[in-house]
Amino acid sequence: MKSNNCSESVEGRQLDIIQRIGGIGGIGGVGYWEYDPAQSSIFVPEASQRLLACMTGSLVNSPASFMQALGDAGRERLQAAFDQAMASHLALQLEIQLVGSDGRPACLAFRGAQVLQTPGLHRLAGTFSDISDEKRREADHNQAYAQLQAKLDAQLASMALERNQVAKTMSDHAAHFILLTEDVADVVWKADSSMHITYISPADQRLRGYHASEVLGRHVFEMLTKEGIATVLQVQAKRRQTELEGKPDESITFEVQHRCKDGRLLWGQVQSKPVRDAQGVITGYHGITRETTERRQLEDQVRQLAFYDPLTQLPNRRLLDDRLNQSIAASHRKDSHCALMVLDLDNFKPLNDVHGHLVGDLLLIEAAHRLKGCVRENDTVARFGGDEFVVLLDDLSANRSEATAQAGVVAEKVRISLSVPYLLEVKHPTRAPETVAHRSSASIGAVLYRGQQATPEDIFKWADAAMYQAKEAGRNAIRFYDLLLPAC
Numbered sequence: 001m002k003s004n005n006c007s008e009s010v011e012g013r014q015l016d017i018i019q020r021i022g023g024i025g026g027i028g029g030v031g032y033w034e035y036d037p038a039q040s041s042i043f044v045p046e047a048s049q050r051l052l053a054c055m056t057g058s059l060v061n062s063p064a065s066f067m068q069a070l071g072d073a074g075r076e077r078l079q080a081a082f083d084q085a086m087a088s089h090l091a092l093q094l095e096i097q098l099v100g101s102d103g104r105p106a107c108l109a110f111r112g113a114q115v116l117q118t119p120g121l122h123r124l125a126g127t128f129s130d131i132s133d134e135k136r137r138e139a140d141h142n143q144a145y146a147q148l149q150a151k152l153d154a155q156l157a158s159m160a161l162e163r164n165q166v167a168k169t170m171s172d173h174a175a176h177f178i179l180l181t182e183d184v185a186d187v188v189w190k191a192d193s194s195m196h197i198t199y200i201s202p203a204d205q206r207l208r209g210y211h212a213s214e215v216l217g218r219h220v221f222e223m224l225t226k227e228g229i230a231t232v233l234q235v236q237a238k239r240r241q242t243e244l245e246g247k248p249d250e251s252i253t254f255e256v257q258h259r260c261k262d263g264r265l266l267w268g269q270v271q272s273k274p275v276r277d278a279q280g281v282i283t284g285y286h287g288i289t290r291e292t293t294e295r296r297q298l299e300d301q302v303r304q305l306a307f308y309d310p311l312t313q314l315p316n317r318r319l320l321d322d323r324l325n326q327s328i329a330a331s332h333r334k335d336s337h338c339a340l341m342v343l344d345l346d347n348f349k350p351l352n353d354v355h356g357h358l359v360g361d362l363l364l365i366e367a368a369h370r371l372k373g374c375v376r377e378n379d380t381v382a383r384f385g386g387d388e389f390v391v392l393l394d395d396l397s398a399n400r401s402e403a404t405a406q407a408g409v410v411a412e413k414v415r416i417s418l419s420v421p422y423l424l425e426v427k428h429p430t431r432a433p434e435t436v437a438h439r440s441s442a443s444i445g446a447v448l449y450r451g452q453q454a455t456p457e458d459i460f461k462w463a464d465a466a467m468y469q470a471k472e473a474g475r476n477a478i479r480f481y482d483l484l485l486p487a488c
Helices: 003-023 046-056 063-069 071-088 132-165 170-181 203-208 226-244 293-307 317-334 348-355 357-372 400-419 456-472
Strands: 030-036 041-043 092-099 105-118 121-130 187-192 197-200 252-259 265-276 282-291 337-346 380-385 388-393 422-426 434-438 441-450 478-480
Touching: 030 046, 030 105, 041 063, 046 063, 046 105, 046 121, 063 071, 071 092, 071 105, 071 121, 105 132, 132 282, 132 293, 187 203, 203 252, 203 265, 226 252, 265 293, 293 317, 317 337, 317 380, 317 388, 317 441, 317 456, 337 357, 337 400, 337 456, 348 357, 348 434, 357 380, 357 388, 357 400, 357 422, 357 434, 388 400, 400 441, 400 478, 441 456, 456 478
Parallel strands: 441 478
Antiparallel strands: 030 041, 030 121, 092 105, 105 121, 187 197, 187 282, 252 265, 265 282, 337 388, 337 441, 380 388, 422 434
């Protein structure tokens, strides 16, 4: 394919991937749709119609009944989203609330993009999926977090009130303080002005495994990781700065990792407040630490799903776009070259056709592993989908010839690595494992860029054009776009 057809070929592959999703009948709860703006009509395969019927309990046997099942409000919002996506050329993202087949509120997520139907004529194509369970879990999580926050606020208010009530004597204060903190799930603690622990509630033993006798007198830093210590030092520096500016920050909240007795690490949200004497000098600290490990893990999982390919764990297109923009900005600052390579695995489809997608997935995972072994830690290897990968090389030479040579060395290393025969260990649930031997190679297209001389879209288009030149040259080859058309 020639370079002036690059965008059409990319859109064609995107549509093919989306259509394959729709054609498999909603596996994993994903359906497929197409919208023709010229006819103001929607096409929905029968398998996807059945999927919506299962979700809503409605009779869905035609595109018209598919739209009817969304309800008046949902139908109007979807049509408005179609119109906006066609007018703006941006991706379509929409969530529609409706009533599920079980009578509970349900939520459908529509995703789509423009694809080229014929020269000059675009349409929309995409998927829909049931995200009701994710929405319910999110609501449950938010409710639980709000309850915990309210409990923390109540505990702090109760502790402040109790301290005022028992301030008559130090012994009364200590007795009441212990009674308040022994059964609290969060860790209540006190430290002196040098940050040595003077009191810690029993909750710390339940969370980290240390008895209070092992903690009292120890420095706070002994409880934290190196990164946690750095965070606390930053918090202290910020507090000192605000005091110099005449704006003392009495209560500070931050998150750090804590060390456990059995070697585990857990995340804790620390709410700390200084204790001051009559002259305003800090004489100690007290606060509450709440474990947030599960919440952090959920946030990490959400980020993993949003920015990484679930099969190979490589960055996906969204994260690659972000890193490419950062690369362009860094190249502009440093006046250095960068390179982007688009590569396509040769002979991948025959492997899928003969041995099935399970073996094809194993090949993609192994190819991703080999690719990561060919680049530096600060470089990026991403998967676009199917058998197409992208390699982003940063910090190349400011001299174009030297940068081309550097990128060529990496490209050749990639080409050789991916051409080594594959031995794929396939495990079957009902029969003995087998080893599938396969030979493959890669067609690699590369382009150099520096600063803001080109847009990300141009860079992708040029690298894709060079990759197709490599395929036309017999595959298992490397082609640089700037050598084909040096106007980059």
